[in-house]
Amino acid sequence: xxxxxxxxxxxxxxxxxxxxxxxxxxxxxxxxxxxxxxxxxxxxxxxxxxxxxxxxxxxxxxxxxxxxxxxxxxxxxxxxxxxxxxxxxxxxxxxxxxxxxxxxxxxxxxxxxxxxxxxxxxxxxxxxxxxxxxxxxxxxxxxxxxxxxxxxxxxxxxxxxxxxxxxxxxxxxxxxxxxxxxxxxxxxxxxxxxxxxxxxxxxxxxxxxxxxxxxxxxxxxxxxxxxxxxxxxxxxxxxxxxxxxxxxxxxxxxxxxxxxxxxxxxxxxxxxxxxxxxxxxx
Numbered sequence: 001x002x003x004x005x006x007x008x009x010x011x012x013x014x015x016x017x018x019x020x021x022x023x024x025x026x027x028x029x030x031x032x033x034x035x036x037x038x039x040x041x042x043x044x045x046x047x048x049x050x051x052x053x054x055x056x057x058x059x060x061x062x063x064x065x066x067x068x069x070x071x072x073x074x075x076x077x078x079x080x081x082x083x084x085x086x087x088x089x090x091x092x093x094x095x096x097x098x099x100x101x102x103x104x105x106x107x108x109x110x111x112x113x114x115x116x117x118x119x120x121x122x123x124x125x126x127x128x129x130x131x132x133x134x135x136x137x138x139x140x141x142x143x144x145x146x147x148x149x150x151x152x153x154x155x156x157x158x159x160x161x162x163x164x165x166x167x168x169x170x171x172x173x174x175x176x177x178x179x180x181x182x183x184x185x186x187x188x189x190x191x192x193x194x195x196x197x198x199x200x201x202x203x204x205x206x207x208x209x210x211x212x213x214x215x216x217x218x219x220x221x222x223x224x225x226x227x228x229x230x231x232x233x234x235x236x237x238x239x240x241x242x243x244x245x246x247x248x249x250x251x252x253x254x255x256x257x258x259x260x261x262x263x264x265x266x267x268x269x270x271x272x273x274x275x276x277x278x279x280x281x282x
Contacts, residue, residue: 055257056278064254065192071220072195082252083271087130087188088244095181096141097122107184108132109160113170119150120171122179126160130188133159133197133251135207135243137183140171144210147171152214157202158247159194168211185243193251200255201226205246206236224255231262242266249277 054060058079069076089107097104103112103125109132110125120140126132140147150172160166170179189197195218202212203226228236235241241262248266249258252275261279 056276058274058276061276064257068195068254069192072192072218074191074195077190077192079275080271081190082193083267083275085267085270085272086193086248086251088186088266090183090185090244092183096178097181098178106181108186108188109134109136109184111136111181111184113179115173116167116169118173119169120173120177120179121153121167122170123165123167124160125165126162128186128188129162131159131161131191131194133187133189133194133247135183135185135205135247136181138170139180139182141178141180142176144171147210154216155214156198157207157212157215158197158200158205159189161194168214170210187244187247187251189251196252196254197247197250200224200250204228204255204260205243205250222256225259229259229262232260235262253277 055064062079065079065082066076091107093106095104095106095111097111097113099113099115099120101112103110103123105111105127108126108128110123110127112123112125114121114123122136122138124134124136126134147170150169152169153167155166155168157166157168171177199217199220201217201224202215203209204224207215232241232246244266245264246260249260249264258276258278261277263279264277267273
């Protein structure tokens with residue numbers, strides 16, 4: 001059957017309209033919606049918890065040892081070396097030192113008092129063959145009133161190098177003054193441990209402000225916090241945590257990264273437990 005011109009034109013127009021409709025639909029309605037890519041899983045925990053998780057690995061700990069040894073200018077120790085028991089000496093006998101008397105030797109150090117201008121000072125000499133972390137508890141007598149007004153001299157309040165001597169200001173000088181020594185404790189430490197302890201604020205291990213204010217720490221771009229947790233403070237007050245425990249920990253752990261766990265106690269044997277020690281409390 002023949003198609004008339006009118007029918008042909010109507011067919012062409014209809015096809016054109018259908019083509020326009022299809023193209024319009026494809027442009028505005030026909031695009032395929034692709035669901036957004038799911039976000040990658042994120043590690044859980046606070047920033048400090050995540051830092052602790054990473055720093056707890058032996059590989060990261062070893063990297064810290066290498067980097068810190070370079071900063072300190074000393075040989076990099078192995079993890080096994082950092083896990084050794086530290087030689088400890090302690091003496092709680094009360095002694096009274098007076099100006100002009102010879103030095104006394106106790107727990108690896110020699111002690112002698114002197115007058116230096118208008119200040120009363122204590123000289124502490126390391127007589128061991130190793131760098132020495134030390135604690136000398138003292139009290140000027142007959143009283144220590146006004147001692148905080150004495151001008152401190154800069155010294156290392158944490159460590160005495162092998163064969164070295166530190167001089168610390170005890171109080172302003174008054175005629176007849178003496179110094180009561182009530183406790184002396186020392187730990188032999190490696191060169192890197194000596195560096196670690198020297199960067200630590202002395203108040204962190206219980207050194208009183210009268211003496212801690214003169215501490216001169218090594219220059220470092222990373223500072224250590226002097227904040228002590230309530231659990232550790234309570235342990236110190238109750239005698240459950242001692243100077244030896246705190247120093248033993250920070251001799252093995254950089255204070256910029258690791259915080260003392262309240263459950264930590266000083267090593268009594270080589271490799272007594274793994275380090276770094278990041279037990280609960282960090």
